[in-house]
Amino acid sequence: MASTVRIAWTREFDNEYRWNEVCARAIEMFGLPGDRFTTSASINHMDFTFNSNKDALMFALEHNGRIVPEDELTVELVGKYMQ
Numbered sequence: 001m002a003s004t005v006r007i008a009w010t011r012e013f014d015n016e017y018r019w020n021e022v023c024a025r026a027i028e029m030f031g032l033p034g035d036r037f038t039t040s041a042s043i044n045h046m047d048f049t050f051n052s053n054k055d056a057l058m059f060a061l062e063h064n065g066r067i068v069p070e071d072e073l074t075v076e077l078v079g080k081y082m083q
Contacts (some may be wrong), residue, residue: 003056005065
């Protein structure tokens with residue numbers, strides 16, 4: 001079962017440097033997207049969807065991310081199509 005880690009965009013520090021580090025670390029730990037994880041970005045956050053719950057937990061702890069429950073993702077998807 002896949003787990004999604006959500007990391008919100010922030011203005012507390014230099015976003016360009018922070019996101020370079022987050023994405024580089026994901027590739028260092030898990031390889032290129034597509035094998036062990038995939039990514040998607042929106043206006044407010046970036047989602048990392050991991051095939052392994054253990055990988056998701058490790059990444060969430062390292063980057064202060066939030067593991068998003070599957071039902072929350074479903075509600076967001078349905079909301080997109082209703083607009």
